[in-house]
Amino acid sequence: MDRFLFLVGTGVARGTVTALFALSLVLIWRAARIVNFAAGAMAVVTAYVAVGVAHATGGWWWGALAGVVAGGLLGWLVERGVMRFATTPLGGVILAIGLVMVLQSALGILVGPQYVPVAPPVSDRPWTVAGVPLGSPYDVLTVAVALGLMLGLRLLFTRTTLGLQLRASAFAPEVSRLLGVRVARMRTVAWVLASAVAALAALLLLPTELGLNPHATDVLFVLAFTVAVVGGLDSPGGALVAGLGVGVLMSLVTGYLGASATPIAVLALLVVVLLVRPQGLVAGVEARRA
């Protein structure tokens, strides 16, 4: 029972981070109808920037700030430099894959394949309540940062003019353009926001993993993709709920069956969800096609 509670606690923390990463996929999917298959590789690049700055300045928070800024910049570069050539959804995926190859192999050449350990900014030793280990200060920090960021994004999307324009250009690009919304610019803004969010999510996850390596986010990406699909791909709220559910599930699988079972569990979950409820948990009404 102790172990179960501990695993659930860790699962909630990791699930929130996964949800945050999935949220970045959802943001780009809503804005551009592209699943950003390069999200993992982009997040690894920003994580290297963050860890480098953190080592140079000695402050984790400076590193995090640098990572988020680098994430935004990289999102801008990728959207303007590469993704605008995507004329079809298939072309978008292929371009993203090309980007994955370029980023990961360039990192492999620059920094090599060895793992760089990443220390958490606060203690990651779990508190024990009545002898039961529950969660660490780092888990609390993770959940707080992730939830705070999601709340901030929600406010941005629902309470500001920029948010209104973002939603309008995602919902009806043609009409928005007629009404004077710069749809192409909104798409760029969405990419910048999403990449910054993904950078922070990857950074929050790294201290609980083996360390930083050019392939450190591969599993995070497929996990986040699964979460986004379970949540409905179009719904930020669905991503949060699915992230928590999948996070706890994967934590239990890892805890009871071992770490090597996690990717198989993700695959099985994805297959089952796609077979049973492909539109996701939170799905809008599909447009009429015929």
Added chain:
Amino acid sequence: MSRLLPARPVPRTLVVALLGALAAVAGTFLLDPYRNYQLALVAAFLCATAGLTVLVGLSGQLSLGHSALMAAGGYGYALTSNAVPDAPAVVRFVVALVGAAVLSGAVGLLLGLAGARLHGPYLAGLTLTLVVALPAIATTVPGLGGDQGVRVGLEPVPDALDRLVALEQWQAWVAILVTSAVLAALHVVVRGRTGLRWRAVRDDETAAALAGVAPGRLKVLAFVVSSVAAGLGGAVLCFVTQSVTPGGYGLATSLLLLVAVVVGGLGSLAGAAVGAALVVLLPWLVGTLVDALPVPSELAQRLDGNLALLVFGLLLVVLMAAAPTGVVGAWRTARARRAARRRAGPGGTHPSAPGPSAPAREDVTAGSPLSGTESEA
């Protein structure tokens, strides 16, 4: 030349495949053993790229997991071959090939049912998950041998040919034989009724459904056909290298296959051949180049493998931005344009007829899901 061949499509394809295989077999006499080994690898990868190019170019679906399907074929081959150690060599090989096709087809069917019926990026994400999960599957499922994989015995050169050919050349022959069979089968399917329906579904699912074509079923079928082709490629690779390991079929291999079909031109089997040759030869060329460069050994170790991926990634991005129909597609467009100019030249008979004409109508890449303009009526 074309008058000498049978006019009906299926016999014609078979004759062309047989002639091609004979030419390739004759070509192996000109190559040294290492080149023959590379030729066998190209043939094995050609099965996978041909399957993938049909999937992407004709049915408009993307798989990022074809290396895992190759691995499924390799495991199917190895496990079946090890299960019948006492059978005669030919029987064992054929039974093992069937095992490879069955296993990769079953995996393809399961994934296809889950991901291929849907519209959108689901199949790509699902197959990516499969590749990422492959090492874990190999360690968890009993009998797959973990990171070490499964080994199979060497199939030696038959006694009758022992004097004539070396082992590598014999392996290249077998690889060429299997690959030409796979290519011929794919070609027959692509040019036939099923290929036509795939293209209809790719271009407009709703219109295809209204015309009585079941889009979901056809997309799943396309993925299964493509999986079996990749699985047979994996089986050939296992036959040549005598082992199958999860490390050999990682994400990098999967993405290389995608580059190969994009470079060759989506939907084009000839392009798949160009792509397969590139996938085998470019890493080798880059490796040779790095070895020749006077760089420190640590840097050389990092460059090895990564540099080829970097080149491929840049190639993929530049090609997708500049020439989405690939090398073969660009060549065909240029040829069609030249032909149109020639016809329109003296007299200018049909100045009002724009776009690709007769040669492009035959072209399976016309109206590819990437070119934006759907020129196929």
